[in-house]
């Protein structure tokens with residue numbers, strides 16, 4: 001069955017396709033909206049060539065990158081749903097039309113410099129990839145920010161780096177430079193060497209949770225590996241049960257234990273610096289608030305305590 005493209009540019013399509021037939025503008029002179037509209041029209045109604053890939057490979061087979069398609073899932077002829085078992089190259093790039101006359105008539109392109117909008121490119125992919133697992137995509141930040149499927153995925157490759165645990169962090173940090181910087185800081189999750197990846201916590205196609213987390217909440221995300229922090233504790237520390245990231249940066253920090261700030265400042269965001277430690281100083285000449293851990297010297301059970309007299313998180 002031939003997929004139907006519907007795009008944000010469909011309004012423009014109706015207007016500009018009339019315009020194109022009326023004036024027969026050369027491809028070079030089309031505005032990007034006109035070009036997009038004409039490619040969408042061609043995709044929806046076009047004449048798909050009978051020779052399939054062969055007609056394309058006449059000119060494109062010298063390009064190793066193009067040929068790498070056949071090493072991946074989309075190049076398999078054996079899979080009935082694969083493009084190669086159907087419209088072949090044209091399933092993604094649209095009908096050849098007059099493109100074979102010197103490559104002048106543009107094809108649907110997914111390259112970084114593609115003149116097509118991301119939503120239109122994505123509709124091509126979604127003509128086959130529309131299973132329930134893709135549902136969250138529509139409301140995801142990536143979709144709203146007009147990120148293309150092919151910003152992350154590489155189709156002409158034996159192995160798509162986005163699907164490779166050793167390369168997925170690179171795929172994400174190509175755009176997320178702040179997280180890239182954070183994950184190389186002194187204290188961080190072991191992402192630098194890819195033992196952990198962004199998609200241990202985030203759903204790349206979006207989710208129903210904030211920040212596209214895989215788990216319903218931030219804390220559920222953390223508990224999935226740090227189950228000992230889940231409690232329940234006899235004496236809980238309110239911010240811990242509420243939200244781990246009120247004290248930790250999940251991507252990394254210059255402070256120990258990925259803390260957003262060091263104690264005592266960390267604690268004093270919420271607790272008044274009332275100097276109560278002077279009332280409880282144990283040894284003469286020793287400033288209990290000083291030293292690397294300050295407040296934690298005494299309130300060491302910061303995530304909660306099960307000790308009968310641990311109400312002040314001291315034991």
Ligand code: HEC
Pocket residue numbers: 052055056057058059060089090093095096099100101102103104106107108109110111
């Ligand atoms: C007669 C030779 C020829 C044939 C046949 C041919 N192409 Fe091309 N194609 C070209 C040339 C030349 C270019 C321009 C290359 C460049 O600008 O670097 C091109 C560019 C492209 C591009 C980039 C388009 C863009 O707008 O940036 C795609 C995608 C493409 N071809 C796909 C195909 C597909 C799919 C087929 C078969 C349906 C096909 N080509 C058949 C010669 C051909």
Ligand code: HEC
Pocket residue numbers: 072073074079081082083086091092110124125126127128129149150153155160163
């Ligand atoms: C004509 C249908 C069709 C189109 C169009 C299509 N795909 Fe696919 N895709 C498939 C099939 C079939 C598979 C193999 C699924 C399987 O083996 O379970 C696949 C697999 C994949 C995979 C997994 C690859 C792997 O190695 O496991 C990714 C990622 C993917 N497609 C992304 C895309 C993107 C991005 C686009 C648009 C540029 C796209 N697809 C367009 C049919 C299509």
Ligand code: HEC
Pocket residue numbers: 122125126129133137142147148149150151152153162163168199204205
């Ligand atoms: C932000 C990067 C990113 C974008 C954008 C993206 N993907 Fe993916 N995709 C991934 C990653 C990472 C995986 C691997 C998921 C895993 O291993 O759990 C994946 C997996 C897949 C798979 C393999 C099967 C599956 O669901 O796990 C398909 C098919 C796929 N993506 C299609 C698409 C399509 C279609 C689009 C556009 C609508 C798209 N992707 C957009 C990153 C992305």
Ligand code: HEC
Pocket residue numbers: 053056057060066069074083084088089090091092093108109110111150153154155156157
């Ligand atoms: C499943 C969709 C899909 C199929 C099928 C497909 N391509 Fe592509 N093609 C892409 C994507 C996505 C890119 C962008 C680079 C990448 O992901 O590898 C691309 C890139 C290209 C390029 C580089 C120039 C450009 O501007 O996009 C050429 C040329 C090309 N494809 C030709 C072909 C030919 C020839 C075939 C058939 C043998 C084919 N493609 C089959 C999705 C597809």
Ligand code: HEC
Pocket residue numbers: 140141142145147151152168171172173174175176198199202203204210211212
């Ligand atoms: C092509 C660029 C690009 C790539 C590649 C990319 N992203 Fe994004 N991502 C964005 C943009 C733009 C935003 C919105 C602005 C922001 O929050 O930085 C965003 C937002 C996010 C958000 C916040 C979502 C929300 O709803 O608040 C998360 C989480 C995220 N990306 C994770 C990832 C992961 C994981 C990967 C790799 C699988 C990835 N991104 C790859 C561009 C990209």
Ligand code: HEC
Pocket residue numbers: 169172173176179180183189191196197198199200201202211218221245250251
């Ligand atoms: C250990 C789990 C975890 C890992 C691994 C992780 N993140 Fe996050 N990420 C989070 C949490 C939790 C939030 C929400 C933070 C908040 O609410 O302030 C978040 C938020 C984000 C945001 C939104 C930031 C903002 O300011 O709104 C982006 C973008 C993001 N992550 C990208 C990435 C990228 C890229 C990677 C891989 C390099 C990654 N994350 C790895 C847990 C993680």
Ligand code: HEC
Pocket residue numbers: 186187188189190196200201218221222223224225226244245248250256257258
């Ligand atoms: C996929 C598993 C996983 C998830 C999810 C996860 N962590 Fe971790 N976490 C780890 C691993 C692995 C380490 C490193 C342990 C080590 O080095 O011994 C670690 C270490 C830490 C450390 C200590 C860092 C240091 O420098 O000592 C903190 C703090 C931490 N995680 C907080 C969090 C928070 C907060 C969340 C939720 C946003 C979270 N983690 C989610 C696996 C995970």
Ligand code: HEC
Pocket residue numbers: 219222223226229230237239240241243244245246247248257259296302303
């Ligand atoms: C009130 C601030 C605060 C909150 C909220 C918080 N932590 Fe911590 N966390 C700390 C401090 C301070 C340390 C350093 C403890 C030390 O050096 O003795 C730490 C250390 C850690 C460590 C590394 C050492 C260890 O105890 O294993 C992990 C893992 C960790 N936190 C996970 C979490 C998780 C998961 C949550 C949410 C359930 C969370 N934290 C919430 C303050 C907090």
Ligand code: HEC
Pocket residue numbers: 237238239246247263266267268269270271295296299302311312313
């Ligand atoms: C995000 C705000 C926040 C941060 C940061 C924070 N706390 Fe708390 N803390 C609270 C709240 C809220 C309570 C509960 C107060 C209550 O029940 O009256 C609490 C309770 C306590 C208690 C028990 C005292 C009591 O009255 O029940 C101690 C001790 C304590 N915090 C120490 C610390 C230390 C030490 C740090 C820094 C490592 C810290 N807190 C960081 C919000 C915070």
Ligand code: HEC
Pocket residue numbers: 264267268271273274276277279280281282288289294295296297298299312
């Ligand atoms: C030398 C040990 C010690 C240090 C260091 C210390 N505390 Fe305490 N803290 C105590 C003791 C003992 C109590 C209970 C007695 C009291 O109220 O004076 C207490 C009580 C508290 C309480 C309960 C409310 C209150 O004021 O009675 C909070 C909250 C608290 N500390 C937070 C902090 C913070 C934040 C820091 C770091 C800026 C800190 N403490 C440093 C020993 C210490």
